[in-house]
Amino acid sequence: MHSLISVIVSGVAVGCVYALIALGFTLIYKATEVVNFAQGELLMIGAFVAYSFIVLWGWGYWAAIAATMIVVAVIGFLIDAVILRRIIGQPQFSVVMLTIGLGFVLRAVGTMIWGTSSLVLPTPFAGAINVGGVVVSSTTLSMMVGAVFLCGAVGMFFGLTRVGVAMQAASQNQLAAYYMGVPVKLLFSLVWAISGGIAAIAGVLIAPVTLVDSNLGFLGLKAFAAAVLGGFGSVPGALVGGVLIGLLEQLSSWYVTADMKDIAAYVALLAVLFVRPQGLLGSVGRKKV
Template sequence: MLDFVQQLVSGIALGCVYGLIALGFVLVYKATEVVNFAQGDLMMLGGFFAFTFIGMLGLNYWVGFAGAVICMALFGMLAERIVVRPILGYPQFSIIMATIGLGYFLRSVAGMIWGTDDFKIDTPFSQGVLRIGSLVLAYDKLSVIAATIILCALLYLFFNRTTLGTAMRASSENMLAAYYMGIPVKRVVSIVWAISAAVATCAGVLLAPITFIHSNVGLVLGLKAFPAAVLGGFGSIPGAVVGGVLIGVIESMAGFYLPQGWKDVAPYIVLLAVLLLKPEGLFGLHVRKKV
């Protein structure tokens, strides 16, 4: 039983990271119908920025964290301006390929700049553990869970309660109509990319104590975040996080109870099952086809 709870908590913590990456997918998808295959790599880059600020320049953890988030938000805008904006409105496949290309580029360049070693960021939560009876929970895992809940709530409020959030949802439904209604669609898209890069950075920094940061971490985790986003229904913010947590728990349980090898495959088997049985996901909307 104790093992089960331990596995559950570490699964949830890992799942929250998946959920945060999936949240990035969902944000960009909701606002622009673009699926950003480079989301994991944005996370990796954010982690490296934080590592540079905190580990190499020796800044305070929170200052470094904020610096990384701001830098990555600007970087997200830049990436959107250069790679995505010129092909907005073209078939999805082109945009998917462009973001795959962006991911490739970021991975390689990060490998060139920071090398291919593993890096670790010292956080205020790295050390301590929370003891409840004989249950031992590490603070770093709990911090991921807490941060995910806060971020998710903020984003949910942002999308549903603010003018800008409404504008984002409108431009995702129909860009042209949104433009006619006076929404500056280009700027909205730019801001969405900034937010999604910032969320990815949070994921990267929170992840750093759990798994180390290296140049391929984005690919590995980014691809695990897809099952999360699909499970939750692409386009639903709470769905992404719930999907992420479910995938994390499934992976963690599969690693503990099933023979070796199932751990890596389990998320994808779940994904295929979801796509077969309920393609719109747990929280997705079922939309009828129109001609």
């Protein structure tokens, strides 16, 4: 029984990180209507950069996290401001291809700089905590706490700050936001920066579980499935979808076979989309022209 609970706990923990990546997808999509298929690669870069700070340059864990977040946020900002701005207005297809291409480029850059072998990211989280008879490792706990904390911070930013509300406004009615004097393009680039920062943290959080290598970017596809499962464009949907996919993965490898783990996300996605094409929490026809 306890082992089932610990499977659930670790599923939720991994799911929390998926939720973070899915949140990045959703924020960019809501703001700019671009599906950023390079989101997973931003996460990979985040993990690599954190490795450099901690292992190669000997920074402390927390300082390294902060620095990593800033570096990847800047990368996200520049991707939007320098590259994507130029082809906005072109067919959606070319924008999608561009982000996929960017993913490949980032993966190649990652391999060139950090090599192909899997790296171990040391963390200060050691040992385990006994919560009501269930032993939870500190690493697992760090993933959950980190994700919840980050989601709360992002939610507060969008709901309460002037710039956050303006980002919502720009996503709901771009032209009207321009008429209010909102520098819409700058805000969109900032949304990319925020998504990049979130992806970086997600990368740092999941690194102890997966090791750091250039394949880390493929987590982006699972998180994409999570975002679609929850209803693409819905923030609560992304979070619920992420946790559900993480949970399903662990449970299916526990009950069925370990090989089931990698396809569970997509099987669940297919099943849900057959019944609810808009996703679990997605809404139909909400987008206004």
